[in-house]
Amino acid sequence: MRHFTFKQSALILSVVFFMAMTETSSAQTSYELKAGWKCKAATAVSETGDKISAEGYQLNGWQPATVPGTVLTTQLNNKQVPDPFYGMNNKQIPDIYVTGRDYYTYWFIKDFKEVKPAGDGQVYLNMRGVNYGYNLFLNGHQLNDKVLQGMFLRRSFNITKWLAKNGNNRLAVIVFPPDPVGNPNGGQGGDGTIARNVSIQYTPGWDWIQPIHDRNTGIWDKVTIEKTAGVRIIDPHVVTLVPGVRQSSGVQKPATIQVSAQLENATGKAISGYLKYNLDGKAVSKKVTLQPGVTTEVKLKDYTLQNPKLWWPNGYGQQNLYHLNLQFVTAANKISDQKNIEVGVRQLTSEWNAHTQSRQINVNGQKIFIKGGNWIVSDEMLRFSNARYDAEVRFHRDMNLNLIRVWGGALIERPEFYEACDKYGIMVFQDMWGSGDCNGRWQDPKKLDDQATRRKYPDDHALYIRSIEDQVKMVRNYPSLAIWCGGNEITQPDDILKAVRDTIMPALDNTRWFVDFSNSLDMSKTEKGTNGDGPYGIQPLSAFWAHKTYPFNSEVGSVGIGDYESLKRIIPEKNMVVPEYDPATHKESIDSVWRYHTYIGYDDFIDKYGKAKDVRDFAEKAQLVNYDQYRGLMEGFSSHMWDWYTGTIIWKTQNPWSAMRGQMYDYYLDPNACLYGLHNGSAPVHIMFNPTDSTVKVVNNTFANLKHLTATVKLYQINGDEKPITTLFQDINASSVADVINIRKELKIIAADHGAFLDLRLTDDQKNIVSDNIYWLADKYGQYSGLNEMPPSTVMVSAKQVAKGKIAVTLSNPKQAPVAFFNRVSLVNPTTKQRVMPVFYSDNYVSVLPGEQKTVVLDYDLNITKPKVAVRGWNLVEELVDVK
Incomplete structure (x- = not known):
């Protein structure tokens, strides 16, 4: 078992504390049974539930339990297993497929005070989610007559008559894991049999996560007492x-x-x-x-x-x-x-857009161009909290996205997630449970059962239908919920689909579009009459602009590792080995820990900035690639909005585990350059450069016609010398894209030898900046050779506390200076000099032109005294700045 260093332990504790912040009750008549639970492995308990829930039974040898939580969460909090998010620790935790289900079958006990009410008073015990089967006992009485099964089914019990006269009550719950648990054999969802349950599907592993060894067994969602x-x-x-x-x-x-x-x-x-x-x-x-x-x-x-x-x-x-x-x-x-x-007062409609051949989403009668991100869950061990939900959804707002798709191999998200989406204006595309990988869309040698058998999963159709009905009722009032989807890349079995589409939805929630699966032909259709998703790997920027994918692409993405500070949180020093790309074989040699954490390659994109000297250098150059990839992705799709596309959804924007792919911020809520590339490229009004034909364009993704804008186009040589091209007046209609100017001739002259910087700026008639966009351009060989020749930055940095939890950091670049290129601003602990999270930056990885300044506003709600600000850039050695 690995021993934690003080720094690693502190990080783990801070994250657990953040996720476990106390939540206030929704009303005075309801409260959560949260603290003070005890648990014990069922194999170590000989007594029955009526005995252990009765008054006088001693809990000697029982250990603290985390509820809501899983068995693995409790084991981690009790220091019985190592941190599965670090290194190869996850492999040290016993897998249920090997140990058998009894190993993770646990008793949970909670003592609580509640007096039997007088008159008509009633008291209810509400269980919002248990995985997978369970029996309940209160004060010596069993509350259910047979094992209750299903991960996604709220259950409520009127416990009025079973409350103790003296008000001292004991609840005992025995929780049984899913059955079957699935073989984690490296397939998507392992051998697929986890999907025979009405349960979460990715727990035996996927291509972006390693197996969760208890399969999320436990009382994973809230337990509440409600009085009426x-x-x-x-x-x-x-x-x-x-x-x-x-x-x-x-x-x-x-x-x-x-x-x-x-x-x-x-x-x-x-x-x-x-x-x-x-x-x-x-x-x-x-x-x-x-x-x-x-x-x-x-x-x-x-x-x-x-x-x-x-x-x-x-x-x-x-x-x-x-x-x-x-x-x-x-x-x-x-x-x-x-x-x-x-x-939220709004009306959702959808219609088939005959021009794009895809679905169009309307809100309050206005068409909305979908800029979305795919979401799994907030945490693989289901450690959810209001604070973490708020932070993660806020990041999506900060990326200028307007939709999150909750992927079907996971769960219907919790009300607290929807509350955050309501707050930040993020619509939700909610998949129901099921994925083509487990449920038989493809033949797969990793799967235990044949394709036809898997098409009938889950085993209990009636339980699935009851669960869907219940979960629809749970979340249907949230205005952010926009689309219901039958499953990921596959339809449900015919009888389930018919019940959901033709009975449940019309009766319980007929105000939203229901699509049968995520890449259905009802979603979008190519000229060949097909639909799909992807690509998922790194791509030339020209591909985002010139290669037409699916008209409403439910999954398209690229790379996304964090910087060196982020990598240190999950990779031991001995495994800090630079990936080596072989252009002859198009394969990358990577360290075993990187592979375990599902790294996907950057191909030769890093080498275009010069061969990486070490992992720190590799990770810094990766941020340049990250920024360009996601800015380019959204710019390319936006440039064809309402012509090729009605929307796109990035695969994916976050990870529930310390994976090294598909993330705009790491598990510890530390953003990387992907987030700010998206923040830039997804802006509602945006000036941008098409690398395929050298045209400058403006996209207006708002409802207003914009008049009297001024577009300014400038080139800067590597040494900072300015080469103005033009200043033009520009009007642009609502929800449209307009060309500004073609600059191919100028680029050929100025950028050919060493590359250059391209500055695009859009201002209104009051000279306020509406959009500002700086590109770094390659030389005629496709290399960023000039960046390695840049003089050191002379940018000056100041930081000022402008309000509680708000700091303004200003970067001022003198005239006759080089471009201050790609500066990362971080809030750090004054003692440890380590970055603190979560912090929300108005922008980051910013470049400042000669004679100009930029201000980045930091917003945080952390208990930190006299923080400092760190700034480092491509041509700036890191500086620590005091906050005035």
């Missing part, structure tokens, strides 16, 4: 209708609000009262009489909201939310139950 009077509100549903084509500002025509909910009368008598809500100061109510022991669907009358403040996707308008408090009030004017809902 006799009538309980279940799964309220809010629908907003916004007819017509709307603008993102100005006076709005009315919108319609529709509210319904199930009401459950848990008593033995009839109860009368009112289901009512208040929205924007207006009350809506309906009188209801509920018969004993019944559950009834109640629909309130439609409410017309005058001049609504609308919810818009990121880049198109504000993310306005209304607070709706839904209550059931008895005839005696007592609140029996209430639910608080944040309502």
Whole structure:
């Protein structure tokens, strides 16, 4: 077992602390059972659940447990296994396929205080997610009559009559792993049999993650106690209708609000009262009489909201939310139950775009060009928190993206994820469970069962359908939820697809587009009548502009390792070995730890900047490639918006484990240059350079026609000498792309020998910068030879605290100086000099032209005293700057 250094232990503890921040309860009548759980391997417990949940049973030898969490999370927190995110440690953890399921079968116990209520009072135990099967016992009584199965199914138990008279209660839960657990044989989803369960599919491993050895067994989601009077509100549903084509500002025509909910009368008598809500100061109510022991669907009358403040996707308008408090009030004017809902007033529609031959997404009547990222889960061990969700989704907002696709081999995301997406304007393309790799789209020698058998997965279709129905109810009120998808790259079995598409969706959520699978012909179609996804590896920048892929590409991506500081968090010093690319074989020789962490190659793209001297040099040059790849990807797709494409979704923008591919920030929330290349290339109004024909273009991805813009085009030689080309006035219509000028002739003269810098700038009639974009151009041989000849930077750096948790860092470059090229700004701990995370930078990897300055604003919510700012660049040795 590996022993942690102090620095590594501190990093692990800080990340775990960040993910485990205490969450506030949604209402005074509900609270989470979180701290104080105990657990023990079931093989070490001889007593039955009725005995161990009874008063007086001693928990000698039981260990602290992490709930919500998995067995592996608890083992890690108890220092029984090494950190699986570092080096080859994950291989030291026993795999359930070898140990057998009993090894990861665990008892979990929680003692809690709750007095049996008087009168009509009711108390419920809510389990939001357990993987995979479980039995529950409370105070010596079993709450279920048979093993409850399924990872994705909320369950609620009325425990009123089982509460202890003295208020001292004990809950005991035995959790059984999935069955089968799957053989982690190197296939996508291992041998595929994990998909026979209604469970997460990637846990036996994928091409971007190693096996999770307990298969996420455990009480992985929240356990709550909910208190009501006799009538309980279940799964309220809010629908907003916004007819017509709307603008993102100005006076709005009315919108319609529709509210319904199930009401459950848990008593033995009839109860009368009112289901009512208040929205924007207006009350809506309906009188209801509920018969004993019944559950009834109640629909309130439609409410017309005058001049609504609308919810818009990121880049198109504000993310306005209304607070709706839904209550059931008895005839005696007592609140029996209430639910608080944040309502985003918007209407989603979709249509087939005949020109692009792909689906077009509309919000409030306006077409939205989709710029998205694929998402797995926040953490492979399902250690979720509000704070981490907020940080990760905020990064997507900062990349100027407007959609996250939640991939089908994982899960339907948690409400807290959707709350962050609502806040930041990120629409969600939500896959249901299933992936072509496990579920039989392709023949695969790694799979245990044949293709036809795998097409019938999971084994229990009824459980799958019930789970989908439940999860739809859980997340359907979030305005960010935009698209439902039956699965990743494959349809569900026919009976499941029919139930979901034709029954569940029309009945429970008919306001969103349902596509049967992620690269369906209903999603997009090429001229040959086919659809697909990719490519996934590194590409020449010209490919993004000139090679037409799928009209709404659900997965396309490139490389994405972090810098040297990021690599040190996961790779031991002895494994810091530079990958070696062989141009003859087009293969790369890589270290075993890099391979284990699923590194994919940069081919000869690093060598264009000069052969890497060591891993630090390699990682720094990789950031130049990262920035160019993702800026180029989004610029290329945007240049053809509404002509070739209605959208694209990057594979992928984050990792739930310390992988070395497909990430704009690492697992520890440290961004790399991919993020800022996307931030630049995805900007709503953007001036850009087409490398295939040397044309400067402007894209306007907003609803407004833009007038009286000024486009300025300049070239800079490597030594910093300015070569102006032109200044032009430019108008551009809403949702369109326009050519500015072709500069092929100028490039041939200035960039041929050593390369050059190309500065593109768009300003408004008040001379405010609307878009600023600096490219570094190769010489006539395709090499960046001039960059290695650059004089040292003389940029001056200052940092000033402008508000609590906000620092402005200004980089000032003197006249007659070289370009201050590709500067990374970092917030660091003043004692350790190590970078702190998460910090949100208004921009990064910035270049400053001679005689100009740029300011980067740092935003953070961390308990750090007198932080320092580090700045390093291509031609700048790292500087540490005090914050004034």
